[in-house]
Amino acid sequence: MNVVGTFIFMIVIGALIGAVTNHFAIQMLFRPYKAHYIFGKRIPFTPGLIPKRRDELAKQMGQMVVNHLLTTEGIKKRLASDAVKKQAVQLGERLVSAASDSQMTVAEALEAIGVANAAQKADQFVNKWTDEKLAAYLATYKNEPLKDLIPQEAQDKLSEKLPMVSDYILERAVSYFESDAGKSRLGNMIDDFLKERGMIGSMVQMFLGNSSLVDRVQPEILKFLKNDETARLLTDLLQNEWDKLKEYSFKEADEKWNLESLIMNVKKKFMTRFSLAPFFERTTGSYVSMFETDAAKRLPEVTGRLLDAACRNLDDVLKQLRLEDIVKEQVDNFPVERLEEMVLSISKREFKMITYLGGLLGGIIGAIQAVFVILF
Known part of the structure; x- marks a missing residue:
């Protein structure tokens, strides 16, 4: 090479x-x-x-x-x-x-994340929660007088309304006894009263006559009901009963009037009408x-x-x-x-x-x- x-x-x-x-x-x-x-x-x-x-x-x-x-x-x-x-x-x-x-409605939004029947579950939760809270409250204060359980403002408001309540009762009583049904009922009451008195009642009924006695008694009853003193008397009676009632313990009131059952029933009826469904039916x-x-x-x-x-x-x-x-x-x-x-x-x-x-x-x-x- x-x-x-x-x-x-x-x-x-x-x-x-x-x-x-x-x-x-x-x-x-x-x-x-x-x-x-x-x-x-x-x-x-x-x-x-x-x-x-x-x-x-x-x-x-x-x-x-x-x-x-x-x-x-x-x-x-x-x-x-x-x-x-x-x-x-x-x-x-x-x-x-x-x-x-x-x-999208609130129900649809919740269903999208896996929460079905939200409105029904919410109502059930609220009902259960209110039942538990109300039952616990009543159990805690069952020996307390009603005056300590009812807010003072509510007590004052109710006392203020007692004259109106008595006026309403008297007005309804006057209206009733002025009506034909009231007059007929008064006649029956007088008739029953005289029958219970035996011979004396029969003699009075024979001499005066039932209708004549009703015509005499009815104006007096109406005059009594329309009298201002009657209104004050009824107001005083209502006030006295209200003062007595306030001294009752919740347990005593419950024994007399089954108050706890009444409260729970009122609460149940209220919750039946009050539903959260409209909240879940609205759009987000x-x-x-x-x-x-x-x-x-x-x-x-x-x-x-x-x-x-x-x-x-x-x-x-x-x-x-x-x-x-x-x-x-x-x-x-x-x-x-x-x-x-x-x-x-x-x-x-x-x-x-x-x-x-x-x-x-x-x-x-x-x-x-x-x-x-x-x-x-």
Whole structure:
């Protein structure tokens, strides 16, 4: 082989060695993906560098993210910025506006999150809760006098209304005894009274006549009922009875008039008429729209407080999230094939240039070797 051929041959061989060596070095960053064994012994350089050091890489990336990228100081600074506050307010406005336009009923909204028959369950809960509370209240104060259980204002109001009650009773009595039915009833009462008196009653009835006696008694009864003293007398009687009643303990009143059963029945009838169903039949938008204007005015203040609270609790939140472990877990689960594809897609040209550079350096070294071979 002549001098020129030797020179060219060594340059080509050096270039090939340099290019192939660099190419294999790049490939060995990722491949092989798994370790290979011969006779139970692991083949050197298997797996590739990155698969072999995946655990260390994942740990280092997790520490880098926590300590240098997603730091609490950086996140707090971002949350405290005017841009984030403005975006939060705009988001809140959009959410409130969308909620106010919603045609979904409250029952449908609750059913969407797994709460069926909300109105029925709410009524059952209220009934059960009021029964328990009322029963507990009555049991606790059963030995207390009624005057201590009834609010003083209610007692005063009732005392004030007693004259009106007596006037109403007397007016109804006057109206009744002035009617034909009342007069007939009064005649029957007089007739029964005279019959009970035996011969004397018969003689009075014979001499005066029943109708004549009724005509004489009726005006006197009406005069008595219309008298102011009668009204005051009835008011005093009602007041005295009311004062006595207030001294009764709840237990005594219950024994006389079955007061507890009466209260529970009244409560049951009230709850039967009072149902929460209309609340659940209205749309969520109708409720939100009631507060939309006030909510829009307070959104900047509310979002500011929420962001401040987020900043104050950010350290604890990040500790609970354990971002370092999350990053490590994601890196551990990330396929090496995909990582290789990503790196090569980004640095494909640079890797080619490294391969070419290896060939160039190999060619230069080959030329230098050729010179030494020819000279020596």
